[in-house]
Amino acid sequence: MSQNDPSGRPHYTSVIGSLPQSVPFVAPEALERSLAGVLCLRLGANESAFGISPMAVAAMRDAAAQTNWYGDPESHDLRLALSKSLGIGLDNIVVGNGIDGLLGYVVRSIVESGVAVVTSSGTYPTFNYHVVASGGIVHPVPYRDDRPDLDALLEAVIRTGARLVYLANPDNPSGSCHQASDVARLVSDLPSDCTLVLDEAYFEFATSDAVLPMDISRGNVIRVRTFSKAHGMAGARVGYAIAHADFISTLGKFRNQFEVARVSQAGALASLADAEFVDGVIRAVEAGRRDYEQLSQEIGCPFIPSATNFVCFDVGGVDRARATVAALLERGVFIRMPGAPPLNRCIRVTVGTPKERSEFAGILKEVIARL
Amino acid sequence: MSQNDPSGRPHYTSVIGSLPQSVPFVAPEALERSLAGVLCLRLGANESAFGISPMAVAAMRDAAAQTNWYGDPESHDLRLALSKSLGIGLDNIVVGNGIDGLLGYVVRSIVESGVAVVTSSGTYPTFNYHVVASGGIVHPVPYRDDRPDLDALLEAVIRTGARLVYLANPDNPSGSCHQASDVARLVSDLPSDCTLVLDEAYFEFATSDAVLPMDISRGNVIRVRTFSKAHGMAGARVGYAIAHADFISTLGKFRNQFEVARVSQAGALASLADAEFVDGVIRAVEAGRRDYEQLSQEIGCPFIPSATNFVCFDVGGVDRARATVAALLERGVFIRMPGAPPLNRCIRVTVGTPKERSEFAGILKEVIARL
Numbered sequence: 001m002s003q004n005d006p007s008g009r010p011h012y013t014s015v016i017g018s019l020p021q022s023v024p025f026v027a028p029e030a031l032e033r034s035l036a037g038v039l040c041l042r043l044g045a046n047e048s049a050f051g052i053s054p055m056a057v058a059a060m061r062d063a064a065a066q067t068n069w070y071g072d073p074e075s076h077d078l079r080l081a082l083s084k085s086l087g088i089g090l091d092n093i094v095v096g097n098g099i100d101g102l103l104g105y106v107v108r109s110i111v112e113s114g115v116a117v118v119t120s121s122g123t124y125p126t127f128n129y130h131v132v133a134s135g136g137i138v139h140p141v142p143y144r145d146d147r148p149d150l151d152a153l154l155e156a157v158i159r160t161g162a163r164l165v166y167l168a169n170p171d172n173p174s175g176s177c178h179q180a181s182d183v184a185r186l187v188s189d190l191p192s193d194c195t196l197v198l199d200e201a202y203f204e205f206a207t208s209d210a211v212l213p214m215d216i217s218r219g220n221v222i223r224v225r226t227f228s229k230a231h232g233m234a235g236a237r238v239g240y241a242i243a244h245a246d247f248i249s250t251l252g253k254f255r256n257q258f259e260v261a262r263v264s265q266a267g268a269l270a271s272l273a274d275a276e277f278v279d280g281v282i283r284a285v286e287a288g289r290r291d292y293e294q295l296s297q298e299i300g301c302p303f304i305p306s307a308t309n310f311v312c313f314d315v316g317g318v319d320r321a322r323a324t325v326a327a328l329l330e331r332g333v334f335i336r337m338p339g340a341p342p343l344n345r346c347i348r349v350t351v352g353t354p355k356e357r358s359e360f361a362g363i364l365k366e367v368i369a370r371l
Numbered sequence: 372m373s374q375n376d377p378s379g380r381p382h383y384t385s386v387i388g389s390l391p392q393s394v395p396f397v398a399p400e401a402l403e404r405s406l407a408g409v410l411c412l413r414l415g416a417n418e419s420a421f422g423i424s425p426m427a428v429a430a431m432r433d434a435a436a437q438t439n440w441y442g443d444p445e446s447h448d449l450r451l452a453l454s455k456s457l458g459i460g461l462d463n464i465v466v467g468n469g470i471d472g473l474l475g476y477v478v479r480s481i482v483e484s485g486v487a488v489v490t491s492s493g494t495y496p497t498f499n500y501h502v503v504a505s506g507g508i509v510h511p512v513p514y515r516d517d518r519p520d521l522d523a524l525l526e527a528v529i530r531t532g533a534r535l536v537y538l539a540n541p542d543n544p545s546g547s548c549h550q551a552s553d554v555a556r557l558v559s560d561l562p563s564d565c566t567l568v569l570d571e572a573y574f575e576f577a578t579s580d581a582v583l584p585m586d587i588s589r590g591n592v593i594r595v596r597t598f599s600k601a602h603g604m605a606g607a608r609v610g611y612a613i614a615h616a617d618f619i620s621t622l623g624k625f626r627n628q629f630e631v632a633r634v635s636q637a638g639a640l641a642s643l644a645d646a647e648f649v650d651g652v653i654r655a656v657e658a659g660r661r662d663y664e665q666l667s668q669e670i671g672c673p674f675i676p677s678a679t680n681f682v683c684f685d686v687g688g689v690d691r692a693r694a695t696v697a698a699l700l701e702r703g704v705f706i707r708m709p710g711a712p713p714l715n716r717c718i719r720v721t722v723g724t725p726k727e728r729s730e731f732a733g734i735l736k737e738v739i740a741r742l
Contacts, residue, residue, distance in 0.1 A: 006590025006615045008563040011534040013483040019624040029443035048439045060435040060634065064428050067638065068419045068603040072400035097468060097630050104627055108504075112384040126628075133479075133625035163382040192379040219377025232439040235633030244377045253390040254504035256475055257497075259468050261632040262606030263431065267438065 015113060015135040024125040028334045040332035041360055043350040046172070046310050048232030050284050050353070052267065053277040056233065059270035063263045071262035078269050082240060085272065091245040092216045094252060097259040099201055099224045099239040104130045105251045106197050106222055106241070107164065111136035116160040120148040122173070122340030124199060127166045136164075143342060146304050146312075147176040150186045157194050165190070168199035170206050173338040173348045175306030177210040184212060187221055195220040204230035204278065205285055206307035219244045229309055230278050230285075231271045236264035285309045288351030295361050299368045304346065312338070312346040313364075320371055321347050327367040333360065386484060386506035395496040399705045411703035412731055414721040417543070417681045419603030421655050421724070423638070424648040427604065430641035434634045442633035449640050453611060456643065462616040463587045465623060468630040470572055470595045470610040475501045476622045477568050477593055477612070478535065482507035487531040491519040493544070493711030495570060498537045507535075514713060517675050517683075518547040521557045528565050536561070539570035541577050544709040544719045546677030548581040555583060558592055566591040575601035575649065576656055577678035590615045600680060601649050601656075602642045607635035656680045659722030666732045670739045675717065683709070683717040691742055692718050698738040704731065 028042050043049075075095035083090050096102040103126060111117060113135035119127055121140035128138050139160050141152045148171055157165050167186070170177035183198070190196055200223050203211050212223070222243040228234035238260055241248070271278070292311040296303040304312040315321050321337045324347050328335055335349050352360060399413050414420075446466035454461050467473040474497060482488060484506035490498055492511035499509050510531045512523045519542055528536050538557070541548035554569070561567055571594050574582050583594070593614040599605035609631055612619070642649070663682040667674040675683040686692050692708045695718050699706055706720050723731060 006588060006617060008561065008566075008589050008591030010481055010566040010591055010618060010621070011564040012480055012621065013486075015483070016480045016621065016625065019621075021620070021624060023444070023623070023628055025444070025628070027441065027444050029447060030445060033447065042440070045441060047441060050439075051436065052438050056438070057435050060438065061432045063606075064431040064435070064634070064638070065422065067423050067427070067431065067606040068421075069413070070398065070416060070418060070599075070605045071608075073394070073396070073398050074401060076400060076404065097627065100629055101627050109383055109387045110381055112386070115384075129625070190379070193382040195379075195381045217377060218379050220379030220381055228441075234441045235434075235438040237442075237630060237632050246377060247381060249392070250381070250383065250387065250390075252394070253392060254387065254500070256468065256472050257394055257396070258471055259608060259630070261608050261635050263435070263634055264632050267435070 015133070019133060024129045031329065031334060037332065039334045041352065041356055042334050043352050043356065043360060044334040044336040046229065046308070046350045047234045048229060048281060048309065049351060049356060050232060050281045052232040053271045053274040055274045055277070056267040056271040060263045060267040063266035067262060069262060070258050071260050071265045073257035075260055075265055078265055078272070081269060081272050086214055086242070088214055088216050088242065089245065091248055092242055093240055094248050094255065095238065095240045095260055096255065097239070098228060098237045099199060099226045100126050101259065102224045102239050102241045103127050103197065105255050107131055107134050107136070108254070109250055110164045110195055116162040117164045118153055118156045118160060118162040119166040120153065122338050122343050123148065123166070124168055124172050125339065143174065146174050146343065147171060147178065150178060150182055154186055154189055157191065162194055164195050164197065166197050166199065168201065169210065170202040170307040172201065172308065173312065174304055174343055175308045175310055175312055176304055177206050177307040179209055180212045187218060190220065192220060195222065198223045200225050201229055202308040204282055205309055210307060216242065216244050219246060222247055227268045227271060230281055231268070232281060233267060233271060236267050237261065238264050238268040285351050288357055291357050292349065292351065295364070299365055301368070310348055310350045312343065312348050314346050315368065316345060318344045321345055323371055324367055327370070328363065331363050331367070333363055386504070390504060395500045402700065402705060408703065410705045412723065412727055413705050414723050414727065414731060415705040415707040417600065417679070417721045418605045419600060419652060419680065420722060420727060421603060421652045423603040424642045424645040426645045426648070427638040427642040431634045431638040434637035438633060440633060441629050442631050442636045444628035446631055446636055449636055452640060452643050457585055457613070459585055459587050459613065460616065462619060463613055464611055465619050465626070466609065466611045466631055467626065468610070469599060469608045470570060470597045471497050472630065473595045473610050473612045474498050474568065476626050478502055478505050478507070479625070480621055481535045481566055487533040488535045489524055489527045489531060489533040490537040491524065493709050493714050494519065494537065495539055495543050496710065514545065517545050517714065518542060518549060521549060521553055525557055525560055528562065533565055535566050535568065537568050537570065539572065540581065541573040541678040543572065543679065544683065545675055545714055546679045546681055546683055547675055548577050548678040550580055551583045558589060561591065563591060566593065569594045571596050572600055573679040575653055576680055581678060587613065587615050590617060593618055598639045598642060601652055602639070603652060604638060604642060607638055608632065609635050609639040656722045659728055662728050663720065663722065666735065670736055672739070681719055681721045683714065683719050685717050686739065687716060689715045692716055694742055695738055698741070699734065702734050702738070704734055
């Protein structure tokens with residue numbers, strides 16, 4: 001702390017007052033500041049290497065000068081376009097500040113001190129970050145076969161009396177996914193007072209049999225999606241949640257109404273209309289995954305089959321994974337590694353452009369050879 | 372609701388489950404949808420009529436294509452620029468999703484079920500919206516002389532054992548302000564475990580003797596500011612909070628780390644460097660306030676002296692204020708009126724451009740004549 005003890009002190013809630021000092025992710029910009037240099041390859045945050053739709057860029061540029069106006073707090077035009085494309089009602093959709101922001105609202109609506117919550121050990125950490133900040137108790141369930149273990153998640157829900165369970169499908173950081181029919185069985189077996197938050201950040205990259213059909217009749221399921229991945233708009237902070245109208249209406253009672261930037265709304269709407277661009281990204285990512293699978297053979301490290309825009313390479317153990325991340329960072333390459341067993345034997349690498357993949361392959365081979 | 376009763380239902384927390392269906396503000400876009408027409412004058416949300424800095428527009432346009440990257444969650448460059456201009460440390464500043472988002476964090480850090488909170492009756496409603504969503508009990512204190520009553524706020528804090536008190540200086544919706552020395556006395560008299568959140572959304576429009584000097588030694592004071600008003604960037608969703616490093620650090624333990632859009636960060640940084648533009652806005656707003664004061668004489672309605680970018684016209688009672696707002700809306704003019712006595716005898720009008728002011732004056736005169 002740069003100051004002496006203050007005069008006066010906030011009377012924090014017991015939950016907030018006892019929170020640990022932690023952030024879910026160290027950003028590449030923070031790495032650059034600590035390195036005092038610029039990263040040459042930014043492949044650690046699953047940002048799209050394929051940019052954003054030219055139509056979205058144009059829409060954002062056009063909207064920039066009108067930044068003096070608040071965005072529409074209802075994101076009506078974007079919700080209307082989403083509702084048409086998804087075949088659901090306007091009142092089944094809320095647009096928010098990325099999946100991170102929406103996860104925060106879902107957690108706050110259900111979790112208070114002592115409430116049990118179930119998730120997979122090592123999956124997306126921002127969910128846990130929100131749960132802890134609401135005083136909830138996280139019950140982590142180990143992966144099985146490098147995927148969330150649906151049977152064990154259900155068992156843990158029942159055992160702990162959890163009111164909320166998190167599943168990312170496709171999953172991050174493994175990249176793996178479950179068939180929609182298996183997720184549907186979890187939904188159907190879930191106690192009626194336990195809510196599933198289904199994180200579909202990467203659904204566009206999965207085959208259709210891994211995407212749960214639209215069904216907003218279940219009151220205890222909420223799906224969260226984003227423009228950050230296939231649409232490539234991570235910096236715009238636009239996500240949306242899909243649920244029964246009662247649930248969406250409840251979130252509307254306390255959400256920060258004006259949280260989506262006006263230029264971001266314009267960009268997301270334009271991107272949604274540019275299916276050709278997004279299809280191109282999906283195909284480019286598929287090609288990139290094949291390159292990474294080839295690379296995994298060349299370095300003798302297995303990969304985990306991915307339904308996302310990133311691939312996990314099994315480098316053979318947590319120490320080797322840590323050393324690989326560190327050695328790559330010394331070379332200016334930003335990647336991440338999963339935080340918990342069994343996946344922390346892996347490094348996780350975002351699919352880059354062909355040029356980035358080629359550069360990465362060269363550097364990774366050298367790093368692995370020296371481990 | 373568009374669906375039948377759902378199968379399964381979230382087990383909401385008792386606080387969230389009992390929230391009323393309310394939003395702090397109906398947006399002009401929602402008015403346009405209900406009117407099925409376009410508003411000709413948008414003077415109700417205190418958005419800047421004077422646009423945003425050309426340097427900010429250029430920075431946002433340049434940044435648009437890089438929207439595939441997340442923004443820096445620490446907003447380091449923007450905080451660095453702010454810390455230099457304010458003469459405080461980097462660790463005394465957090466950048467967030469507008470003042471609304473930051474107020475939410477301040478409230479969540481301090482308010483839980485049953486916690487007493489003090490504010491002025493009829494001041495900025497989004498603060499109360501957050502307090503209610505955290506289960507707090509709002510103790511509203513009436514205005515005195517059309518301003519927050521500092522003595523009564525302090526008295527209410529002591530009487531209720533409040534842990535949080537809200538003051539906007541300059542105030543919204545009155546536009547009035549207190550001298551910094553009076554605010555300093557409130558700070559100094561405040562119980563050490565009660566936190567003052569000082570909303571300075573409009574401080575750039577006030578004279579310097581109304582702006583509390585920078586002092587981050589007080590642990591129980593947090594100031595919130597924004598790029599929405601003098602910088603004209605309401606649609607960007609960039610605000611910042613200034614406090615003792617301990618407080619800023621605590622907010623960092625649960626805030627949504629990636630909530631500020633990348634283009635918005637670029638725009639705010641550029642706007643901060645364009646002091647000439649902001650000074651021009653401030654002078655243009657002063658000229659506009661003088662026009663509104665002249666208009667108030669012409670229509671025979673007193674005005675409340677304003678230190679902001681809006682002016683309250685006293686139209687002589689709540690029914691007349693409601694009728695004026697409705698009649699203006701029928702003419703495509705969006706303004707608002709304060710929600711509580713004694714200010715609900717007024718209409719609140721944002722300073723427009725000279726052309727907008729002239730159009731508004733013409734329409735208002737007709738509307739007032741027909742009341």
